[in-house]
Amino acid sequence: MDIFTVETKPYLDQSFGTSGLRRKSDIFRQENYLENIVQSIFDSLQGFEGQTLVIGGDGRYGNNEAIQKIIKMAIANQFGHIIVGQNGLLSTPATSHVITLNQAFGGIILTASHNPAGKNGDFGIKYNIATGGPAPESLTNIFIQKMHQIDRYWMIHTNDIDLSNVGEQTIGSSIVEVIDPVYDYTHYMEQIFDFNAIRKLFQKGFKMTYDAMNAVTGPYAKHIFEEVLGAQEGSVIRGTPIPDFGGIHPEPNLTYAKELVDLAYSPSAPDLCAASDGDGDRYMILGKSFFVNPADSLAILAENMEKIPFYKGRFYGAARSMPTGGAVDLVCQRLKKDCYQTPTGWKFFGSLLENQKISLCGEESFGAGSFHVMEKDGIWAILCWLNIMADTQKTPEELVRNMWKRYGRIYNQTINYDTDSAEKAKHLIDSLSAKLVSLPQKNIKNLTITEAHLFDYTDPVTKAQSTNQGVLIQFGPNDQAMIRLSGTVSSGATVKVYLHHKDTQTDLATEKALATLSEATQDILNIPKYLGKNVRITKT
Ligand code: G16
Numbered sequence: 001m002d003i004f005t006v007e008t009k010p011y012l013d014q015s016f017g018t019s020g021l022r023r024k025s026d027i028f029r030q031e032n033y034l035e036n037i038v039q040s041i042f043d044s045l046q047g048f049e050g051q052t053l054v055i056g057g058d059g060r061y062g063n064n065e066a067i068q069k070i071i072k073m074a075i076a077n078q079f080g081h082i083i084v085g086q087n088g089l090l091s092t093p094a095t096s097h098v099i100t101l102n103q104a105f106g107g108i109i110l111t112a113s114h115n116p117a118g119k120n121g122d123f124g125i126k127y128n129i130a131t132g133g134p135a136p137e138s139l140t141n142i143f144i145q146k147m148h149q150i151d152r153y154w155m156i157h158t159n160d161i162d163l164s165n166v167g168e169q170t171i172g173s174s175i176v177e178v179i180d181p182v183y184d185y186t187h188y189m190e191q192i193f194d195f196n197a198i199r200k201l202f203q204k205g206f207k208m209t210y211d212a213m214n215a216v217t218g219p220y221a222k223h224i225f226e227e228v229l230g231a232q233e234g235s236v237i238r239g240t241p242i243p244d245f246g247g248i249h250p251e252p253n254l255t256y257a258k259e260l261v262d263l264a265y266s267p268s269a270p271d272l273c274a275a276s277d278g279d280g281d282r283y284m285i286l287g288k289s290f291f292v293n294p295a296d297s298l299a300i301l302a303e304n305m306e307k308i309p310f311y312k313g314r315f316y317g318a319a320r321s322m323p324t325g326g327a328v329d330l331v332c333q334r335l336k337k338d339c340y341q342t343p344t345g346w347k348f349f350g351s352l353l354e355n356q357k358i359s360l361c362g363e364e365s366f367g368a369g370s371f372h373v374m375e376k377d378g379i380w381a382i383l384c385w386l387n388i389m390a391d392t393q394k395t396p397e398e399l400v401r402n403m404w405k406r407y408g409r410i411y412n413q414t415i416n417y418d419t420d421s422a423e424k425a426k427h428l429i430d431s432l433s434a435k436l437v438s439l440p441q442k443n444i445k446n447l448t449i450t451e452a453h454l455f456d457y458t459d460p461v462t463k464a465q466s467t468n469q470g471v472l473i474q475f476g477p478n479d480q481a482m483i484r485l486s487g488t489v490s491s492g493a494t495v496k497v498y499l500h501h502k503d504t505q506t507d508l509a510t511e512k513a514l515a516t517l518s519e520a521t522q523d524i525l526n527i528p529k530y531l532g533k534n535v536r537i538t539k540t
Helices: 033-044 063-076 092-101 137-147 183-192 195-203 218-228 258-264 294-307 327-335 346-354 378-392 396-407 422-438 515-525 527-531
Strands: 003-007 021-024 052-057 081-085 106-110 122-128 152-156 167-171 174-179 208-211 272-276 283-287 290-292 317-321 338-342 360-363 367-370 409-419 451-454 471-475 479-485 493-503 536-539
Touching: 033 063, 033 122, 033 137, 033 152, 052 063, 052 092, 063 081, 063 106, 063 152, 063 174, 081 092, 092 106, 092 122, 092 183, 092 378, 122 137, 183 218, 183 378, 195 378, 208 218, 208 258, 218 378, 258 272, 258 283, 258 290, 272 378, 283 378, 283 396, 290 294, 290 396, 294 317, 294 327, 294 360, 294 367, 294 378, 294 396, 294 409, 317 327, 317 346, 327 338, 327 396, 338 346, 346 360, 346 367, 367 378, 378 396, 409 422, 409 527, 422 451, 422 471, 422 479, 422 493, 422 515, 422 527, 471 515, 479 515, 493 515, 515 527
Parallel strands: 052 081, 052 106, 081 174, 208 272, 317 338, 317 360
Antiparallel strands: 003 152, 021 122, 106 122, 167 174, 272 283, 283 290, 360 367, 409 493, 409 536, 451 471, 471 479, 479 493
């Protein structure tokens, strides 16, 4: 087998964000751009010769070409066994599962998650370690160093590998194994959930619509929901993965899954509407004319987790990212379990999950997961809801309203300000950070600021420190605002403002409940001053 060395030069824009490296597809198509990243990852790892590497991808534009290059580089770098999904498809949570199932050294996932795909869309890459979880910051910092110094990579000469059939091929001294992306994952879900109870629910006429958003989860959802659990044929919509996701923004929320939201609020609404994102790690839940906020969803999962067979006697505690509303904290308090607040990014949950500090974690960005895989998992979260509904015979609205009655309601909203100028966005955050010390005790719009600080985090297990993870402003016990820069945009910047307000009244419209807090936060941030008038604003 011919291994050749290619000389290359570093790209200094390469860095790892909240979840890997995401850029416009065109940027990834530059000469050696992807190769530099992959070789830098390999150069940062030790002891992988002869070991297994898993390669997953959400099927977006550029996926197959990238997979071919990575297989050839992995063989040249001496990986012994490469596992890849048929036709290059493997959702992010399924990749995480395949890594641990096969005791792989790690995995490379090709995805820009919920970001749009296609020639003018985004592409991305991330590395997951042997636990199945995203590489920790200590490792991604080394990737970045290597990417900025790289001067060569290794590749083998061979024809493109056939990924259309399941089976093994020997190439040089390595084995390339093409697997059915859905099979192992389905089997695992069968071990976690009470599939018989969910089947009975569907037999009784329960109706569900699942929107796969033309992305990777279509084949998983059709098989699991329709073929295995008996949901009516046609329950899965937009179920065939398309390389540009049909031109849509594959992010399951009130803005981008509008057709599904309209269906949920129509007279013909099914009992449950659900959706996942591009790579299958996010999810959204809607009952009939009822949207379940991700923070409330996390709390419902915590409260009912032990009803799911796999978690009986195994609810150790929960965690949420700081910008996520604290409903789950209230559930944990009642259950006398620990509840942790982490920075944004799934990698921060890893040590807590691995060390049984928590069983469940989630984020406002529509992600939830458990120790079953070290990634957030959209289909799993929807199966949790189905299992809980089958067990309690309650609708999403009944479950959530009962919870509000018991604990009070925390109203949540995320406001996203998209700007073309990363510089202006950074300036906004910097000037806010500089003002922080003078904020406490100020009265704004009938609210008094009681505390304002940067959110720094020390991992309770590894003691690793992460500083500057957002700005937190507390207005007494019931109101909080958090501000941070998104780490997943491929160009420009998005300033995210997260509002939380706790109230004993549970029937207010979200906008109304958050109006005072929202005005007070606007006063402090003065967004137009820093970002100008050309910002695009969306609310989720
Ligand atoms: C990624 C991370 C999530 C995180 C999200 C935040 O999600 O995996 O843990 O909550 O980014 O996004 P942003 O920085 O834009 O607020 P994903 O689904 O894009 O991989």
